[in-house]
Amino acid sequence: MRGITITYKYSGDETIWQSAMSDFISAIDNDPEIAGKFTYQVATADDKETRFHWGRWDSAETLKHVQSQEYFKTFAGRVKEFAGGVPSATGHDISHKTTGW
Template sequence: MRAITITYAYSGDETVWRTAIDAFVSALDADEKLDGRFSYQVAVADDKETRIHWGRWDTAETLAHVQSQPYFKDFADKIREFAGGAPTATGHDIVTKTGNW
């Protein structure tokens, strides 16, 4: 399973940020082609500014599908705005995990 961790600092309007996050997650949940093949989580660190996103997917085709959708382009643009440029993105392979997470 492939994954990405995205981090950036954001101290702007929480409502604007949360609306963008919720819209993206809703679009992912509504995308019938994904059906459990792509997951996304977002967290705010204890410092209240560092934002952490985790995406996980099963195949390169699944990732290509997500990246080809208008909702992805809109979200990626918003994240660059929130981050004040390109956020830090680290791709990785999942080696092991607990349960269904």
């Protein structure tokens, strides 16, 4: 399984940020093509400015599908705006994980 961790600082309007995150998560949840193949989580650090995003997917085809969707293009642009440029992004292979939440 592949993954990405994205980090940046954002201290702007929280309502706008929350709306963008909710819209993207909703689009993922409503895309039947990637059900069970792509997950995304977003968190705010205790400092209330540092933001973390974790994406996970099962194959290059799944990632290609997500990246080709308008909802992804819109979201990627918004994240760049929130980050004030290009956020830090680190790709990785998932080697171990728990079986549940």
